[in-house]
Amino acid sequence: MKYLSSGTKYDSCNQSAICHAFGPDGRCIQLYKTLLTNYCSGECTYCPNRCERDVTRVSLSPDEITKITWSFYRKNAIEGLFLSSGVIGEPEITSQKQLEVATLLRQQGFKGYIHLRLMPGTPKYILDQIAEVANKFGVNAETTNKSNYSEICPNFDYQNDVLQRLHWTDRIIRKKRKEFRGTNRLVGANDTQFVVGAVNEPDSEIVNTVSEFMKKYSLRRPYFMSFDPVPDTPLSENRPSPLWREQRLYQVSYLLKEYGIKADDFDVVYDEHGFLSNSDPKLELAKANRDMFPVDINSASFSDLIRVPGIGPISADRILRSRPLFEEKELTRMGVVVGRARPFICINGKSQASLSDFLEACS
Amino acid sequence: MIITFFPFVGSVLQASLYIMKYPYAELLYGSNSAEIEMKLCFVKKDDTEKILHAANVCSDQIPELMKKLFSNKWHKFSKADIPPVKYIECVLRHSSVDLAAFVRFLAGCNGNIDALYNKRSREGKRYYTYMREVTKSYHSLCMFARTEVFDNLIISEINPPHSISDLFCKWLGRRNPDLPVAVIQNDIAYIANGEYLGYKHFDVLPASEIESLRSSKRDEKLENLWDMYYCTQMIDNRRNPGLAKKMQPAYTSGISRMAAKDRYRVERGISNTTLFDFTSI
Numbered sequence: 248m249k250y251l252s253s254g255t256k257y258d259s260c261n262q263s264a265i266c267h268a269f270g271p272d273g274r275c276i277q278l279y280k281t282l283l284t285n286y287c288s289g290e291c292t293y294c295p296n297r298c299e300r301d302v303t304r305v306s307l308s309p310d311e312i313t314k315i316t317w318s319f320y321r322k323n324a325i326e327g328l329f330l331s332s333g334v335i336g337e338p339e340i341t342s343q344k345q346l347e348v349a350t351l352l353r354q355q356g357f358k359g360y361i362h363l364r365l366m367p368g369t370p371k372y373i374l375d376q377i378a379e380v381a382n383k384f385g386v387n388a389e390t391t392n393k394s395n396y397s398e399i400c401p402n403f404d405y406q407n408d409v410l411q412r413l414h415w416t417d418r419i420i421r422k423k424r425k426e427f428r429g430t431n432r433l434v435g436a437n438d439t440q441f442v443v444g445a446v447n448e449p450d451s452e453i454v455n456t457v458s459e460f461m462k463k464y465s466l467r468r469p470y471f472m473s474f475d476p477v478p479d480t481p482l483s484e485n486r487p488s489p490l491w492r493e494q495r496l497y498q499v500s501y502l503l504k505e506y507g508i509k510a511d512d513f514d515v516v517y518d519e520h521g522f523l524s525n526s527d528p529k530l531e532l533a534k535a536n537r538d539m540f541p542v543d544i545n546s547a548s549f550s551d552l553i554r555v556p557g558i559g560p561i562s563a564d565r566i567l568r569s570r571p572l573f574e575e576k577e578l579t580r581m582g583v584v585v586g587r588a589r590p591f592i593c594i595n596g597k598s599q600a601s602l603s604d605f606l607e608a609c610s
Numbered sequence: 611m612i613i614t615f616f617p618f619v620g621s622v623l624q625a626s627l628y629i630m631k632y633p634y635a636e637l638l639y640g641s642n643s644a645e646i647e648m649k650l651c652f653v654k655k656d657d658t659e660k661i662l663h664a665a666n667v668c669s670d671q672i673p674e675l676m677k678k679l680f681s682n683k684w685h686k687f688s689k690a691d692i693p694p695v696k697y698i699e700c701v702l703r704h705s706s707v708d709l710a711a712f713v714r715f716l717a718g719c720n721g722n723i724d725a726l727y728n729k730r731s732r733e734g735k736r737y738y739t740y741m742r743e744v745t746k747s748y749h750s751l752c753m754f755a756r757t758e759v760f761d762n763l764i765i766s767e768i769n770p771p772h773s774i775s776d777l778f779c780k781w782l783g784r785r786n787p788d789l790p791v792a793v794i795q796n797d798i799a800y801i802a803n804g805e806y807l808g809y810k811h812f813d814v815l816p817a818s819e820i821e822s823l824r825s826s827k828r829d830e831k832l833e834n835l836w837d838m839y840y841c842t843q844m845i846d847n848r849r850n851p852g853l854a855k856k857m858q859p860a861y862t863s864g865i866s867r868m869a870a871k872d873r874y875r876v877e878r879g880i881s882n883t884t885l886f887d888f889t890s891i
């Protein structure tokens with residue numbers, strides 16, 4: 248158990264509402280995360296389980312996994328199971344084994360959440376069967392294009408094994424959502440994970456890929472995991488990716504999804520190599536679009552309000568419902584971070600600080 | 611005139627409608643009719659004083675009362691906030707709520723449902739905070755309370771600051787529909803899926819009755835297994851005590867022993883030294 252759960256510690260999978268614990272790194276623990284096995288025929292250059300690496304290889308049987316999942320679930324320590332795996336010979340065999348675990352749990356009456364991270368190349372008929380028992384399933388994209396992918400995952404093909412699977416998963420999810428509408432069965436959205444910094448793709452490329460996946464495959468939430476070199480792998484000498492990069496990418500993906508900001512809008516905030524800086528992308532975006540500000544709290548539209556740093560969709564909604572507003576104190580009560588928003592807003596034509604004052608103070 | 615009511619949503623809404631009609635009436639509440647009768651004996655000036663009782667109503671009549679109190683737009687609240695009926699229920703469960711003042715506040719909203727959410731008045735802000743505190747407390751229980759698992763029963767012992775043990779019990783019952791669940795707070799036990807034990811589906815009993823139902827314990831090694839699992843999820847060079855403490859605040863340690871252990875590791879990190887290292891020196 249120890250080896251196989253450690254093998255998933257870099258996987259992000261949190262989706263359901265309740266977290267039962269938080270790791271010392273602040274990440275939420277809400278599922279029992281495990282690999283079925285860390286035997287793998289793959290040679291992904293960043294992965295601790297790649298076949299050429301000398302590590303202790305172990306597996307858990309479906310019975311053992313279901314038993315642990317049940318115990319933690321009854322204890323109210325988890326919401327369900329996250330199951331990934333090394334490739335046992337062929338992706339098809341591996342996915343079949345993952346399906347076996349999920350089916351066994353459901354047959355035993357398990358009502359919790361099941362998330363399967365599948366192998367690139369999982370056949371469609373297995374995806375269909377998995378959709379019957381799992382709440383969420385998907386394949387990791389890892390990077391932004393075919394050539395990058397073949398560099399880090401030489402055994403798989405980006406177009407066929409990843410993009411095609413993302414497309415199928417999207418279609419299956421849409422079908423299942425219709426089927427389960429009105430029931431309390433949870434059908435999770437399409438998801439995928441990127442390893443940030445294993446190859447040299449700039450942030451602009453990652454953001455454009457995420458935006459494209461959102462449109463094409465209804466991706467709701469991408470996960471990012473900073474590259475961390477693993478000893479005895481081809482990338483062991485590479486530098487780790489800074490952790491803030493992952494955080495800034497999460498912020499951008501949130502702005503894409505929840506704020507309706509377009510991927511192109513971020514072009515003004517990248518450096519000359521296409522990388523984000525270590526500061527809040529929304530603030531950078533506002534600074535780069537000075538002509539849009541200040542917005543008047545009592546007349547601005549929802550979409551203008553949410554562009555203001557310090558105002559999110561919830562507080563923008565409260566502002567719209569509570570107009571007219573007369574002072575900043577009222578904004579604070581509505582959840583606005585007034586200190587951040589001040590240079591970008593005015594109340595009934597009056598602003599307390601000009602944007603240029605603020606920018607000067609920042610510089 | 612005296613308006614009496616119970617601390618339940620339907621009764622509170624009814625009392626708010628009465629107080630709109632008779633703003634100078636006195637408000638008096640009790641958790642049951644006997645308590646109200648007893649309080650009336652002290653409060654009533656004479657036998658001619660008019661008493662208006664705001665009876666509780668069943669849940670399908672609540673929308674009608676909400677409509678009367680807040681007009682047709684009562685369900686048009688922000689998507690980000692919890693629905694108004696839930697809001698009212700949460701406030702009623704808060705340990706510091708002054709129920710009579712809350713009834714007057716609802717009546718004083720003058721049909722504007724936004725007054726519950728926009729925090730523009732001091733009172734509105736207070737009740738909004740109450741609502742948030744109760745929901746937070748309930749969520750914390752769902753997150754950090756742990757259970758003891760027996761062959762025939764799941765038990766959780768809790769002591770939350772607000773009256774939410776019944777809610778938590780129902781939630782645990784829905785999670786484990788195939789087993790009876792008992793949530794014990796002091797000397798009261800709330801039971802969900804009680805039909806397996808010959809009780810009602812949801813029931814309230816003296817805690818002593820549950821004690822006798824505990825069979826042999828079955829999950830002793832489980833906590834160690836959890837500790838091992840928890841440690842596998844640690845990424846050493848990503849320790850972030852600030853964020854971790856924010857996510858799992860200190861008060862959560864009081865909710866269960868396992869949460870306290872997790873919280874300790876959040877604060878101190880996970881020790882790499884094991885007994886094996888010691889013996890192999």
Ligand code: SF4
Nearest residue numbers: 287289291294297333
């Ligand atoms: S297929 Fe998965 S487990 Fe195998 S080497 Fe690649 S990333 Fe690692």
